[in-house]
Amino acid sequence: MVTKSSLKIALLGSLFVGVILSPLHLLSDTSNPLGPVSPDQNAEKLFQSIPAELQNLDYAIYTSNKNYDTERFNFNKRFNVFPHAIFTPTNAQEVAFVLKSLKKNKLDFAIRSGGHCYEPASLSTGFIIDLRNFKTIQPDVKNEEVYIGAGVESGAVIEALGKLDYAIPTGTCPSVGIAGLALGGGIGPLVRSFGLTCDSIKSISFINANGELMEVTEKSHPDLFWALRGAGNGSFGIVLGFTFKMYAVPKASYLELTFGDSWDTKVSAKVLKTWQTWAETLPESINTQLQLRYVNGKSFIKVVALKVGPDKCTEWEKAFSELKPDVKTYGERYLDTALRWAQTPTQPFQKGKSKILMKPITYDVIETAVNYFENLEETEQKFDVAYDFEALGGAVVKGDSAFYPRKAFGWWHMEFYWDDEVESPHSLWCINEFFTDINFHTSKYSYANNVDYDLTKNWLEAYYGDNVNRLIEIKTKYDPENIFHWRQSIPTKGMR
Ligand SMILES: Cc1cc2nc3c(=O)[nH]c(=O)nc-3n(C[C@H](O)[C@H](O)[C@H](O)COP(=O)(O)OP(=O)(O)OC[C@H]3O[C@@H](n4cnc5c(N)ncnc54)[C@H](O)[C@@H]3O)c2cc1C
Numbered sequence: 001m002v003t004k005s006s007l008k009i010a011l012l013g014s015l016f017v018g019v020i021l022s023p024l025h026l027l028s029d030t031s032n033p034l035g036p037v038s039p040d041q042n043a044e045k046l047f048q049s050i051p052a053e054l055q056n057l058d059y060a061i062y063t064s065n066k067n068y069d070t071e072r073f074n075f076n077k078r079f080n081v082f083p084h085a086i087f088t089p090t091n092a093q094e095v096a097f098v099l100k101s102l103k104k105n106k107l108d109f110a111i112r113s114g115g116h117c118y119e120p121a122s123l124s125t126g127f128i129i130d131l132r133n134f135k136t137i138q139p140d141v142k143n144e145e146v147y148i149g150a151g152v153e154s155g156a157v158i159e160a161l162g163k164l165d166y167a168i169p170t171g172t173c174p175s176v177g178i179a180g181l182a183l184g185g186g187i188g189p190l191v192r193s194f195g196l197t198c199d200s201i202k203s204i205s206f207i208n209a210n211g212e213l214m215e216v217t218e219k220s221h222p223d224l225f226w227a228l229r230g231a232g233n234g235s236f237g238i239v240l241g242f243t244f245k246m247y248a249v250p251k252a253s254y255l256e257l258t259f260g261d262s263w264d265t266k267v268s269a270k271v272l273k274t275w276q277t278w279a280e281t282l283p284e285s286i287n288t289q290l291q292l293r294y295v296n297g298k299s300f301i302k303v304v305a306l307k308v309g310p311d312k313c314t315e316w317e318k319a320f321s322e323l324k325p326d327v328k329t330y331g332e333r334y335l336d337t338a339l340r341w342a343q344t345p346t347q348p349f350q351k352g353k354s355k356i357l358m359k360p361i362t363y364d365v366i367e368t369a370v371n372y373f374e375n376l377e378e379t380e381q382k383f384d385v386a387y388d389f390e391a392l393g394g395a396v397v398k399g400d401s402a403f404y405p406r407k408a409f410g411w412w413h414m415e416f417y418w419d420d421e422v423e424s425p426h427s428l429w430c431i432n433e434f435f436t437d438i439n440f441h442t443s444k445y446s447y448a449n450n451v452d453y454d455l456t457k458n459w460l461e462a463y464y465g466d467n468v469n470r471l472i473e474i475k476t477k478y479d480p481e482n483i484f485h486w487r488q489s490i491p492t493k494g495m496r
Contacts, residue, residue, distance in 0.1 A: 047064060050062075051107075054087075059090055060085050061088065071130075072086065075114075075116045078424065081120055081123040083127055084126060084127055085128075086128040089131075090133045095131075099211045108124055109124055111238050112128050113178070114154075117180060118450055119452065135151050137156065137161075144246050145245055145246060146166075146244050150179035154170040154173070154176045165249065166248055167194075168194070168247065171197070174344060183230075184448045185197065186198055187449075188390075189289075191394070192284050192285075198228075198399075205241045205242070206240065207237055207240065214237075227490075229403065251309060253307045253309075253311065255307070255328070256302065258325060271303065272369070277360070282393075282394075284394040286305055286307045286313060287306045287307075288391045289304050291303075292369060292370070295384045296384070297381075301370075306338075311331070312331045313329060345386075347383075349419070349424060351415070353415075353446070353454070354412060355438070358409060361438075373387075383416050383417060387414045392409060396408070404465035404466065404467045413447070460490075473493070480492060
């Protein structure tokens with residue numbers, strides 16, 4: 001529970017650590033005529049400055065509400081932002097009402113579902129429209145499809161469908177919102193078998209810039225349907241829910257390879273090199289991740305794989321047996337396998353960066369990466385690090401949507417986690433330093449769902465490649481006044 005006094009400490013701390021946490025910095029991201037809220041301001045005065053029709057809604061959290069100080073934070077506690085109010089509508093009419101009022105009064109807002117954005121794109125010093133109450137999961141086994149509300153977490157989807165021996169492709173962390181995941185792509189343990197999360201979308205329930213409810217499908221609005229699947233986060237409108245195609249996955253096996261009890265830089269380099277070659281040869285039924293990690297002061301490397309179907313994953317033998325791994329295999333119900341893959345970070349402060357790799361990384365970069373982990377152990381750093389590689393290919397290549405790097409080899413995501421806010425400047429400096437070392441030797445593409453505000457130039461091309469101009473056309477058609485915006489949203493024509 002965050003108390004008023006701890007808020008003041010957090011605020012002072014944020015001023016101390018500078019640009020990243022400063023609410024003033026975040027304010028410069030917006031043009032909110034109401035100005036910023038600080039914990040010292042009079043809540044009643046602030047409340048009176050909110051348009052009359054938005055006061056006293058029973059689906060709003062105002063600064064005077066007891067839970068304001070917890071609800072204003074996202075999953076990543078690095079962002080210390082004070083919105084004027086958080087709206088938690090329960091139906092399409094309420095979403096439309098709030099949106100129309102904010103638009104009429106020219107007030108800034110952000111859209112939030114699961115709150116797992118890597119940067120504060122779903123927070124605002126104006127208002128937040130939070131879709132947490134859109135919690136429906138309605139499977140239709142006969143037609144092999146499922147309606148999922150924007151406020152549902154990925155883990156709840158895995159569980160509800162897994163119990164029926166069905167699945168849609170989701171990500172690794174169960175508390176990530178299905179909405180943000182699907183709108184930015186969605187990479188996880190079924191990605192090579194069934195594609196990205198967005199590739200299974202059949203229709204999208206959507207509130208447009210005029211506050212009108214639309215059903216967006218390939219047939220009804222092919223341009224918007226294309227854009228929302230890979231570039232849909234907070235740029236075109238508010239998504240209320242999705243109908244996804246779902247897949248029968250009664251069985252899947254899980255494989256885990258580890259390589260000794262203590263860190264060995266040379267072995268780790270060989271494992272990473274071998275994994276890259278192996279990942280390129282796999283059938284679509286096998287999905288794999290290489291984990292390069294530093295946790296509680298110890299570095300390790302691990303290969304995990306999920307194979308769809310009743311057979312155990314034995315395909316590792318030819319590639320890895322020379323490296324003498326410790327092997328664990330489990331053949332079981334998909335639901336149990338997915339739970340083995342699932343992971344939730346426990347430290348409150350985070351920073352993520354990514355590369356979408358069009359081809360495997362070179363041996364020089366492999367060496368840079370593994371040497372880095374040796375160094376982390378030696379210098380006893382206080383943060384945890386996950387530099388995970390996820391194989392793409394397979395079904396991803398067949399999809400057609402705003403997710404640009406369809407032919408990519410893999411997704412390299414780099415995450416730092418730490419416990420104490422005072423560690424923020426050092427942790428941020430460390431991840432940036434590593435990224436600078438590898439940046440120009442890997443790929444010019446980053447994953448749109450790894451939002452990274454350090455990308456100050458060419459971030460549109462980094463996320464969307466050659467799709468940028470088409471996305472700007474579609475943005476200009478559906479949101480010409482740029483109502484839906486955040487620091488890295490799709491601009492309208494003439495804004496660049
Ligand atoms: C711990 C962790 C693990 C992750 N693991 C994976 C993974 O395995 N695979 C993967 O692909 N990604 C992963 N991600 C990235 C994740 O997919 C993105 O951060 C995603 O955007 C989060 O969605 P959200 O709804 O939780 O976030 P939010 O913070 O609520 O929203 C993220 C963005 O989407 C917009 N948005 C949210 N809801 C809506 C809506 N209803 N309509 C329109 N726009 C909306 C927001 O405005 C914001 O721009 C991970 C992130 C974290 C923090």
